[in-house]
Amino acid sequence: MIRTSRTTRITRAVVAALVVLVLLAALGFIYASPYIALDRVKRAADARDAQTVNQYVDFPALRASLKEQIAALLTRRVDIQKSGNPLAIIGAMIGAALVGPLVDSYATPDGVAAILNGIPPRGEPGERPPPQAGDAAPASSVMAGPPPPKEPPQTTAGYRSLNTFVVTYRHGAGDARYSAIFHRDGLVSWKLVAVDLNG
Structure with missing residues (x-):
């Protein structure tokens, strides 16, 4: 009887320890899930x-975010150029017409690869994501984005809230920052939904 009681206590302790370990492992996986999603989407984008x-x-949410961010970039440029420049209104109209094609070029696997490799859109007319190694050079009539940086960008990543995960990129101390924003899509699934070109 004593042996059975002791065996029962040991069994309960072992089961309780296993339950705690499983819960800790599950919580660790849930916490790590956006980092895993970031790694997977970056690898997939790089591999096309x-x-x-x-x-x-x-992609619909990313497209809307890019449209808003690029329009804001163009608006800031026009505001800077307005002082003493009578052609600023024409420039604004041309810039607005170019937002759609630029957004469409970045709301693609190539654009996602560029964004996640530290090469965001700059809002330049005719801009496209830069070609990756092994790709043909873009046609001369289409302006590629900036060349890939010589060194990878400095990145920081972390939770902004329980359901929002943000990766911030910067190439150097004086360079502008930008962020890729992921939202939770289920318990452990995450999706890239937005880009903040202001950091």
């Missing part, structure tokens, strides 16, 4: 695996 990229990117 559009099917996997589609699983980790909400």
Whole structure:
């Protein structure tokens, strides 16, 4: 009887320890899930695996975010140029017409690869994501984005809230920052939904 009681207590202790370990492992996986999603979408975008990229990117939300951010970039440029420049209104109209094609070029697996590799859109007319190694050079009539940086950008990543995860990129102390924003899509799934070109 004593042996059975002692065995029961040991069994309960072992079961309780296993339950705690499983819960800790599950919580650790849930916490790490956006880091895992970031790694997977970056690898898929670099490999041009559009099917996997589609699983980790909400393209309609990303497109809307890019449109808003690029329009804001162009507006700031026009505001700076307005002082003493009578052609600023024409420039603003041309810039507004170019937002759509620029957004469309970055709301693609190539654009996601550029964004996640530290090469955001700059809002330049005719700009496209830069070609990756092995790609053909872009046609001369289309302006590629900036060349890939010689060194990878400095990145910081972390939770902004329980359901928002932000990756911030910067190339150097004086360079502008920008952020890629992921939202939770289920318990452990995350999707890239926005870009903040102001950091």
